[in-house]
Amino acid sequence: GNSVTQMEGPVTLSEEAFLTINCTYTATGYPSLFWYVQYPGEGLQLLLKATKADDKGSNKGFEATYRKETTSFHLEKGSVQVSDSAVYFCALNAAGNKLTFGGGTRVLVKP
Amino acid sequence: DAGVIQSPRHEVTEMGQEVTLRCKPISGHDYLFWYRQTMMRGLELLIYFNNNVPIDDSGMPEDRFSAKMPNASFSTLKIQPSEPRDSAVYFCASSWGQGPYNEQFFGPGTRLTVL
Numbered sequence: 001g002n003s004v005t006q007m008e009g010p011v012t013l014s015e016e017a018f019l020t021i022n023c024t025y026t027a028t029g030y031p032s033l034f035w036y037v038q039y040p041g042e043g044l045q046l047l048l049k050a051t052k053a054d055d056k057g058s059n060k061g062f063e064a065t066y067r068k069e070t071t072s073f074h075l076e077k078g079s080v081q082v083s084d085s086a087v088y089f090c091a092l093n094a095a096g097n098k099l100t101f102g103g104g105t106r107v108l109v110k111p
Numbered sequence: 112d113a114g115v116i117q118s119p120r121h122e123v124t125e126m127g128q129e130v131t132l133r134c135k136p137i138s139g140h141d142y143l144f145w146y147r148q149t150m151m152r153g154l155e156l157l158i159y160f161n162n163n164v165p166i167d168d169s170g171m172p173e174d175r176f177s178a179k180m181p182n183a184s185f186s187t188l189k190i191q192p193s194e195p196r197d198s199a200v201y202f203c204a205s206s207w208g209q210g211p212y213n214e215q216f217f218g219p220g221t222r223l224t225v226l
Contacts, residue, residue: 041219046215
């Protein structure tokens with residue numbers, strides 16, 4: 001079946017540090033890949049996505065590249081801010097409209 | 112658009128009581144999803160609808176849970192009778208169109224506490 005594995009948190013960083021959250025997946029076919037972000041007390045919202053191999057998704061300074069050869073979609077940001085403190089979810093959609101989510105990674109950015 | 116609307120935002124009830132959670136999807140969206148989020152199990156898809164018809168309810172934990180979508184602008188998730196292990200945050204999400212690349216838009220969630 002389909003599955004997503006992402007690094008466990010929490011990840012604690014200082015402001016302006018570099019952030020990487022690892023995500024790997026197992027899926028049949030050629031899934032689309034997503035990163036969602038959940039701010040405290042809110043629902044999930046789409047951060048970025050990539051729909052085919054070697055695509056790079058980007059938004060708000062975050063980037064992730066769809067790597068088919070390593071079945072990975074790692075999230076990166078060069079300089080984090082306190083406002084980036086949230087839980088980040090990696091997800092895939094292999095067919096139809098069902099999303100399979102990873103367990104989430106909590107990120108805490110300290111000033 | 113106001114986004115996906117869920118009510119209530121918080122619900123506290125006692126074991127054995129019936130609980131009804133409500134969702135209004137974004138206008139024009141033809142897919143609606145119900146998720147449950149807990150610390151132990153993460154984010155789980157319970158059921159989803161297409162054009163008001165349930166497509167996949169394999170994630171519904173047991174017969175105590177039921178979901179309906181009587182029209183394109185309203186859905187309910189009902190738990191009867193409720194148990195303490197049902198305590199979780201329940202999210203509703205909606206999307207438009209068929210395909211693996213479509214974004215799902217999530218509501219703010221309903222935090223359910225069953226005492």
